[in-house]
Amino acid sequence: MSPLKHRPAPQPDTDEGFRAEYRSYIWRKVLFIAFLAAAMFILLGYSVTVSGRDMTFWDGIMAIADRIMGVTYDRAEEPVKFWNDYIVWNSTMPRVLGAVVCGAGLAVCGAAMQVVLNNPLAEPYTLGVSSGAVFGACLAIILGFSFGSIGTYGIIGNAFIFALVPCAVVIVLVGVMKGISPVTMILAGTAISYFFSGLTTLMMVRTDDDTLTSSFRWQIGSLADIGWNSIWVIFAGTAVCTAVLMMTTKYLNALALGDRSATSLGVDVNKVRYTILIVSSLMVAVILSFTGIIGFIGLLAPHMVRSILGADNRYVIPASMLLGPVILLFADTISRFLAEVDLPVGIVMMFVGSPIFLYILLGRRGRRVMYRCSDMPDRTAASRPATAHS
Amino acid sequence: MLRYAGSDGGVKACYRSFLRRQKLICIGFLVLAALCVIVLYGFSNNASQSYWTSYSVLGHHLFGTEAPPGKFTDMIFWDRLLPRAINAAFVGGALAIGGCVMQIVFRNPLADPYTTGISSGAGFGATIAIAMGISLVPGLTGDWAVIANAFILSLVPAAAMVAVMMFRKTSPAELILVGIGIMYFFGAASTVFMLWANPSDLSGAFRWGLGHLESVGWDNMPAIVGTTVIGSALILLMSDRLSIMNSGDRGAFTMGEDPDRVRFVCLLLTSMMVAVVVAFTGTIGFVGIVAPHLVRLTMGTNTRYMLLGSFAVGAVLLVASDALAKVLALPVGVIMSVVGGPLFLFILVKQYKREHFV
Numbered sequence: 001m002s003p004l005k006h007r008p009a010p011q012p013d014t015d016e017g018f019r020a021e022y023r024s025y026i027w028r029k030v031l032f033i034a035f036l037a038a039a040m041f042i043l044l045g046y047s048v049t050v051s052g053r054d055m056t057f058w059d060g061i062m063a064i065a066d067r068i069m070g071v072t073y074d075r076a077e078e079p080v081k082f083w084n085d086y087i088v089w090n091s092t093m094p095r096v097l098g099a100v101v102c103g104a105g106l107a108v109c110g111a112a113m114q115v116v117l118n119n120p121l122a123e124p125y126t127l128g129v130s131s132g133a134v135f136g137a138c139l140a141i142i143l144g145f146s147f148g149s150i151g152t153y154g155i156i157g158n159a160f161i162f163a164l165v166p167c168a169v170v171i172v173l174v175g176v177m178k179g180i181s182p183v184t185m186i187l188a189g190t191a192i193s194y195f196f197s198g199l200t201t202l203m204m205v206r207t208d209d210d211t212l213t214s215s216f217r218w219q220i221g222s223l224a225d226i227g228w229n230s231i232w233v234i235f236a237g238t239a240v241c242t243a244v245l246m247m248t249t250k251y252l253n254a255l256a257l258g259d260r261s262a263t264s265l266g267v268d269v270n271k272v273r274y275t276i277l278i279v280s281s282l283m284v285a286v287i288l289s290f291t292g293i294i295g296f297i298g299l300l301a302p303h304m305v306r307s308i309l310g311a312d313n314r315y316v317i318p319a320s321m322l323l324g325p326v327i328l329l330f331a332d333t334i335s336r337f338l339a340e341v342d343l344p345v346g347i348v349m350m351f352v353g354s355p356i357f358l359y360i361l362l363g364r365r366g367r368r369v370m371y372r373c374s375d376m377p378d379r380t381a382a383s384r385p386a387t388a389h390s
Numbered sequence: 391m392l393r394y395a396g397s398d399g400g401v402k403a404c405y406r407s408f409l410r411r412q413k414l415i416c417i418g419f420l421v422l423a424a425l426c427v428i429v430l431y432g433f434s435n436n437a438s439q440s441y442w443t444s445y446s447v448l449g450h451h452l453f454g455t456e457a458p459p460g461k462f463t464d465m466i467f468w469d470r471l472l473p474r475a476i477n478a479a480f481v482g483g484a485l486a487i488g489g490c491v492m493q494i495v496f497r498n499p500l501a502d503p504y505t506t507g508i509s510s511g512a513g514f515g516a517t518i519a520i521a522m523g524i525s526l527v528p529g530l531t532g533d534w535a536v537i538a539n540a541f542i543l544s545l546v547p548a549a550a551m552v553a554v555m556m557f558r559k560t561s562p563a564e565l566i567l568v569g570i571g572i573m574y575f576f577g578a579a580s581t582v583f584m585l586w587a588n589p590s591d592l593s594g595a596f597r598w599g600l601g602h603l604e605s606v607g608w609d610n611m612p613a614i615v616g617t618t619v620i621g622s623a624l625i626l627l628m629s630d631r632l633s634i635m636n637s638g639d640r641g642a643f644t645m646g647e648d649p650d651r652v653r654f655v656c657l658l659l660t661s662m663m664v665a666v667v668v669a670f671t672g673t674i675g676f677v678g679i680v681a682p683h684l685v686r687l688t689m690g691t692n693t694r695y696m697l698l699g700s701f702a703v704g705a706v707l708l709v710a711s712d713a714l715a716k717v718l719a720l721p722v723g724v725i726m727s728v729v730g731g732p733l734f735l736f737i738l739v740k741q742y743k744r745e746h747f748v
Contacts, residue, residue: 121563184738191735191738194734195735201721205721209592295574343582350578351578354578362560
């Protein structure tokens with residue numbers, strides 16, 4: 001299908017016509033991002049009320065608003081409001097914020113990885129972060145070995161430290177060997193994850209059935225254990241890393257054209273790739289060590305955004321950052337609805353995600369080219385990405 | 391090569407010698423695979439028998455020479471170890487050639503024989519058989535229920551993908567993503583059942599997923615060997631078309647080949663072949679993705695020899711890891727990952743400058 005079919009014919013001869021078209025191109029994307037932000041906040045407001053307690057949407061909003069305004073309730077005089085506030089603030093709020101932060105982090109990471117590794121299958125875990133984290137966690141759960149303290153924090157610490165090992169290897173390879181191709185990077189990541197998952201399997205096979213169960217459970221991503229203490233750590237890590245990633249988005253469009261084109265446009269390909277790999281590994285390691293492996297979101301959110309917005313990475317990254325939380329919040333809300341059947345968010349995510357994913361792939365709009373900037377107005381396409389080195 | 395550039399005959403001679411070298415390497419790999427089976431088969435019996443006993447058992451059965459004493463010895467070597475080694479070779483070969491085909495038709499280095507979601511479907515089937523005791527074929531119980539379930543359900547994702555290909559025009563990347571979507575769905579389903587199962591069933595399902603060669607004997611051998619041989623032969627017959635696929639969809643069109651049709655046929659063939667293998671052995675990872683890359687790194691990308699070479703290298707890899715697995719009493723998947731992972735990385739780093747990748 002010609003790309004001209006669903007867009008008014010451009011008037012490339014007049015400068016004014018071109019500008020108008022470019023403005024509307026930008027405007028549509030900004031509008032979509034604004035819509036996503038609104039959706040996220042509404043879902044957030046609704047999601048805090050989903051617990052064992054009977055609450056309406058406004059009860060939840062009021063509880064949050066009152067807490068922010070500093071209003072407190074007395075337990076004896078206003079028990080309903082007191083308990084609403086208590087449940088929202090101590091039980092659902094950290095979890096909901098956790099879903100927002102983790103969703104944002106993983107989605108942004110996935111979007112960046114897909115461009116940097118030049119592969120639509122890439123996701124935050126492609127370089128082996130998850131295999132390292134699982135290895136670390138199993139080391140703590142099965143063998144009782146951990147750096148520092150014992151118990152939950154031992155598992156988290158182990159997972160974080162070992163999550164960085166596979167990425168460190170890949171990143172060192174990128175640093176030592178100039179001009180290493182993304183394919184080699186992915187394969188190196190695959191090799192290292194095989195190594196670590198082999199070791200993990202070794203431990204899991206040798207242990208008894210109950211320990212196996214608990215280490216299996218750790219691997220399924222869950223937001224149930226996130227409390228206020230952990231949310232700050234995750235938030236700080238994700239915020240810093242996302243900010244850095246946001247600064248690199250303008251280079252990503254050039255990178256998507258291929259290494260040679262990017263270099264000829266004045267982008268230091270190795271440096272950009274290096275930065276993004278380090279930053280996203282750090283971010284994923286932080287998230288992963290608290291939640292376990294929440295799969296699919298890093299793949300789903302960017303692909304959904306691309307199928308709606310097109311491949312312009314200046315907008316794909318922020319939009320993924322908002323769509324990720326929306327999806328993960330949705331999944332987590334369902335997981336809390338079904339609290340008695342015990343479905344961690346990682347599983348709900350896959351159940352919810354795969355039909356959506358298939359729909360966007362097979363739906364009409366999914367057939368657009370998603371990995372090049374081909375839906376941009378003609379003059380800003382491959383021949384002139386003015387944003388690349390501004 | 392440059393030396394001969396002037397004369398046409400020189401170029402032809404050079405090309406012939408190039409092909410001959412690849413053919414030699416290929417045959418070398420195949421011989422190595424056969425040797426591996428023969429040398430390693432008796433290597434590790436848990437009974438304390440000497441290495442040469444294995445060959446006297448073999449001699450007794452094949453040539454009627456004098457049998458070593460003991461029915462037990464005979465049982466171990468003839469009924470357990472030999473079929474296991476032969477099966478390992480064919481399973482490894484099937485997975486590797488399947489991986490090679492997938493990497494070519496999808497033009498993605500991360501593709502493996504399970505890319506169509508076969509592993510997740512099979513895993514789901516095995517999990518419901520182990521954890522819930524559900525058999526899709528009425529009347530089957532125990533291991534055969536697991537095998538039947540795994541086979542039937544492993545074809546579901548592949549069938550879905552085939553349906554997508556029939557009714558819609560999709561690019562290879564989108565097709566892979568469809569496979570991944572289906573894979574996640576089945577993966578989630580089996581995780582749910584594993585989560586709800588009691589710890590010992592969970593352990594059983596988990597072990598099934600790791601891949602196992604100890605359960606294959608003479609009785610399952612015809613199924614595995616037969617499918618592998620037929621499937622691989624058909625794939626090898628298509629090798630010319632596959633090498634046209636290497637030049638991209640447009641390139642294939644200009645050479646008079648319909649890339650979608652080739653993709654369709656290859657997908658169907660590989661799925662059937664791998665589904666049978668997976669049903670009997672569980673999901674053995676690594677070999678399907680790594681063996682083709684090892685061949686590509688050592689031999690180059692001539693498709694015909696690459697397919698054959700992948701088969702041989704896959705066979706060598708799996709037989710060797712299985713021998714080690716027997717000695718250490720570990721699942722074969724663990725051995726392959728732990729030993730093969732770093733090895734693969736080493737080769738990758740050594741060869742990274744040669745641009746052999748598609």
